[in-house]
Amino acid sequence: xxxxxxMVAVKLNEEAEQIAAEGWKWIEVAxxxxxxxxxxxxxxxxxxxxxTDEEKAARDALxxxxxxxxxxxxxxxxxxxxxxxxxxxxxxxxxxxNSRPVAFDxxxxxxxxxxxxxxxxxxxxxxxxxVRPEDELPVEAETDPIQSDEATAAMAAAYEGDEVVxxxxxxPQPEPAEEDGLTPISDRLMAELTAHRTLGLRQxxxxxxxxxxxxxxxxxxxxVFYHYGSDSCLELDLKSVSFGTQAPxxxxxxxAEAIRIRHEDWAKAMPKDSDDLWDxxxxxxxxxxxxxxxxxxxxxxxxVHESWNRRPRALAHADQLxxxxxxxxxxxxxxxxxxNFLGRVTKARILQAVAETRGQRAxxxxxxxxxxxxxxxxxxxxAGTGWLPEPLRTPGRSQAEPGADTIIDETVETDGETxxxxxxxLVDTDQAEGEPHPAAAE
Numbered sequence: 001x002x003x004x005x006x007m008v009a010v011k012l013n014e015e016a017e018q019i020a021a022e023g024w025k026w027i028e029v030a031x032x033x034x035x036x037x038x039x040x041x042x043x044x045x046x047x048x049x050x051x052t053d054e055e056k057a058a059r060d061a062l063x064x065x066x067x068x069x070x071x072x073x074x075x076x077x078x079x080x081x082x083x084x085x086x087x088x089x090x091x092x093x094x095x096x097x098n099s100r101p102v103a104f105d106x107x108x109x110x111x112x113x114x115x116x117x118x119x120x121x122x123x124x125x126x127x128x129x130x131v132r133p134e135d136e137l138p139v140e141a142e143t144d145p146i147q148s149d150e151a152t153a154a155m156a157a158a159y160e161g162d163e164v165v166x167x168x169x170x171x172p173q174p175e176p177a178e179e180d181g182l183t184p185i186s187d188r189l190m191a192e193l194t195a196h197r198t199l200g201l202r203q204x205x206x207x208x209x210x211x212x213x214x215x216x217x218x219x220x221x222x223x224v225f226y227h228y229g230s231d232s233c234l235e236l237d238l239k240s241v242s243f244g245t246q247a248p249x250x251x252x253x254x255x256a257e258a259i260r261i262r263h264e265d266w267a268k269a270m271p272k273d274s275d276d277l278w279d280x281x282x283x284x285x286x287x288x289x290x291x292x293x294x295x296x297x298x299x300x301x302x303x304v305h306e307s308w309n310r311r312p313r314a315l316a317h318a319d320q321l322x323x324x325x326x327x328x329x330x331x332x333x334x335x336x337x338x339x340n341f342l343g344r345v346t347k348a349r350i351l352q353a354v355a356e357t358r359g360q361r362a363x364x365x366x367x368x369x370x371x372x373x374x375x376x377x378x379x380x381x382x383a384g385t386g387w388l389p390e391p392l393r394t395p396g397r398s399q400a401e402p403g404a405d406t407i408i409d410e411t412v413e414t415d416g417e418t419x420x421x422x423x424x425x426l427v428d429t430d431q432a433e434g435e436p437h438p439a440a441a442e
Contacts, residue, residue, distance in 0.1 A: 005031075012116055017123060019114050023106060024128070025135065033117050039240055041226045043138070044112055044129035045272040046102030061099045066090040075421045082389040105127055120252040149221070188295040203234075217289055218278055220296045225267060226274040240299040248340050250424040254333030259298075260442035266295055322394040329388040329394075340390060342382075349389075357385040 007191055012029045020027050051059065069087055079087070106110070112135070115127040185193075205212050206309055219232035224240070250256060269292075271280050281289060303318035321327075342350055351374075355363040356383050366377045 008118060011124075012118065015126070016116050019116060019126060019128070021130075023109045024113050025111055026108075027116065028113065029116045031118055031253060033115055035256055036240075037115065038127065038130055041130040043267065044104050044108050044131065044226075045131060045267075045270065046104040047272075048100050049103050050099070051100075052071060062093050063099075077247065077399055092120060102129070111137075115440055120249065151210060176315075187193075193431050207226050213287065213293070217293050217296070218281055221281070221292065222274060224296050224299060225270050226277070231274050238296065239302075252278070260350065262295055263299075266292055319395050323396055326397075327394045328386075328397065329392040334388070334392060335384075336382050336387065336389070337379050338375045341379050343372070347371055347374060350374055353389070354381050355377050357382055357387045 008031055012031070016027050016029045045281045067086065069083060069090075073083060108129075108131075112129050112131045114129070119125050125216075154327045155432075194238075205215065207373060215232075215234055216236060219234040219236045223236075223238045271277055284292075301318075301321070303315060303321075305315060336353065342353075351363045354366065362381060366374050366381075369377060417422050
């Protein structure tokens, strides 16, 4: 294992040297990064490298062959093996054209960095173009010939979070002496006028659900893809928490990979300049806006149980949400292994899981084993059954039943004694089939 780790470290360092030569300010290298390691960082918007004339011709030829095969075998119940293989080759080649390296502005590269790691499948993963908050260029104060920062501060002070704050009225000021030509409106009057306009906008927006949806989508998308909340007049926020506890395989789970791909696809659809986002969203149809809204809102879900942060009502809502979306964690790719569950719970829980899915006789056959051997045997027995531990179950969804080919024993006859688990708690063998195991009440 030490030799493998050394080879991985050498490979990562070699790749880091090549990536650093591109001019990035920093490079972080690790066999694996915790899930959410890019949260709070702005991702640069690059442009795909343009195709040469030869590459365009090659791509067009591949696309034409692909389309011809699809048209030729349209309606066929089954494709010949050679045709199916060729279509796969063509799709892979076309995908390579669509996944060309992205070119970044050299000035942006100089203040951004990259993460280099290896997936569980041994594939090199390079994530380029992330800017840390401390490396952002200072934002120049916006100057408005009519409205000063004082008026803006007065409006901001009027609404402090969800709490309405009453601002004491200033003593009336004498009107400025009449002068020839137009003079700037006073800060006080500007604040009063724009307060009226704010209420007018609230009233009008409250009558237009379609525009309200667009406005909220715009504000939240700015937060997720640009980190420029000040570009919206809405006081909306969206937090995407990183997890304090990193579960084994979390970063390479099926859900994490699906979210990563979906996020990258949406990022490619975003305009490079945040000023163009409003017009872009307006031009999209309802389905596309709804898809982006679902993705953005989904990033704010936090259903993590933390011992130091009791949130019973939030976790109860997570159960309601799971029911509404019909969440099936087994279908989402989670299955019990020694690393993620079986090797980290008591023998009683392992036996309970096996009995629930394979029947009591199967649990009895491994009851005498040591903890390590029992965990390995249970992993094989539970594979493909869809069994889930209680924290992953969706209320109302039925759990996997023992297989039809499994003979379920009658109540196990014992003298009431318990068997000592190796280094673990006691395993109660005086348990009738179908009754809840005492471990379930832990």
